[in-house]
Amino acid sequence: MRRPVPVLCGATALLGLLALAGCGQSPGEGYFPLESGHRWTYRVTSEWENNTLEREEFTLSNEGSDRLETSGSTWRRRSDSGLDYWLKSDDSGIYRVAAKTDLEEDPRRDATPRYVLKAPLVVGTTWRADTTAYLLRRRQEFPPEIRHSHPAIPMNYTIEATGQKVRTAAGEFSDCLRVKGVALLRLFADPVNGWKDMPLTTLEWYCKGVGLVRVERSEPANSTFLMGGTQTLDLVSWQ
Numbered sequence: 001m002r003r004p005v006p007v008l009c010g011a012t013a014l015l016g017l018l019a020l021a022g023c024g025q026s027p028g029e030g031y032f033p034l035e036s037g038h039r040w041t042y043r044v045t046s047e048w049e050n051n052t053l054e055r056e057e058f059t060l061s062n063e064g065s066d067r068l069e070t071s072g073s074t075w076r077r078r079s080d081s082g083l084d085y086w087l088k089s090d091d092s093g094i095y096r097v098a099a100k101t102d103l104e105e106d107p108r109r110d111a112t113p114r115y116v117l118k119a120p121l122v123v124g125t126t127w128r129a130d131t132t133a134y135l136l137r138r139r140q141e142f143p144p145e146i147r148h149s150h151p152a153i154p155m156n157y158t159i160e161a162t163g164q165k166v167r168t169a170a171g172e173f174s175d176c177l178r179v180k181g182v183a184l185l186r187l188f189a190d191p192v193n194g195w196k197d198m199p200l201t202t203l204e205w206y207c208k209g210v211g212l213v214r215v216e217r218s219e220p221a222n223s224t225f226l227m228g229g230t231q232t233l234d235l236v237s238w239q
Contacts (some may be wrong), residue, residue, distance in 0.1 A: 003150060005143035031177055031206040032117055034075040034087060036064030043169060046135065049221060057236065068107060071097045093118040093127075115157075116208065121177060123159055131155040131183055135197060135219040135229040136159050145189070146226075153200065155183035158234045165207045166213055172236040173207040179205075189223035198228070210238060 039061045046054045063076040066086060074086040074097060082102035087094055096114040098107035118127040131153050133146035157179055163234040164176040181202035189196040203216040221228030 029089055030092065030208045031121065031211065033209075033211050034062060034077075034089060034094070036062050038062045038239060040210075041236045043234050043236050044231065045234070046229060047230045048135065048137075049227050068098055069108075071109070074098075087116070088113075091119060117177070117179070118157075121159065121162070122160060125159045125170065127157050129155055129157065131181065131200065131202070133185060133198075133200065133219060135231055136185070136187070136200075136221060137227045139225060139227055147183070150185060153183050153185055155181045155200065155202070157181045161167060166207060168213050168235040170213070170237050173205075173210055173213055175209075176205045176207040176213065178203065180203055187226060189221070190225040193223065196223070198226075210235075 002020040014018045037117045041059045043057050059080045061078050063078050066074050066076040070075050074088050077085045084100045085096055087096050114129045115121050115127045117124055132151050136146040137144040155205040160180045161178040165174045166176050183200040184197040186197050201218045205214045207213050215233035217231040219228040
């Protein structure tokens, strides 16, 4: 699942943030809130091609402004799974500059900015960011997860639609952006099919005043050596 200092112009409530002009914000902040005090809880449903189904929940929280050496002022987000992310916001959009697990002493800087949303927020805006295989697995090898051998796969993102309505467990939201990500990962599928380009696709919905509300991920394998599946991230609650 995608993954931080200016003061808001007179409004401290996120829902009161209806216009971005004149506040010194990036064009994307209304669709990806960064200020402290906000929390999002998501339900993640993963289904593999062998009909195995898994469900879990996790929470993201905004931890406020922070300062990283060489990166300057940033915003920090934290997942209750033990991951921290540092993001920046400017006229080009919102992008991640570093990440850290609880097992690491210092944040790992991104070699290049990893955009979450790139300006302008209009249909047709594109960018590229690394992803990995969250679902693809080898059936007979250890470790089975493909992400261990392919941690950085280039994915091309495009804003496909604006003004969308989305229904989630947390309710129905309007004025949402739909972003599509597409990548290909070349893997040895099996002795019959040989090497194949495995498609990785993501659909993400960002709603104004709320942020990310839904993600649909697809990583099919259709292979005797590999197993793929689908994953859905759905907003359960937010504040």
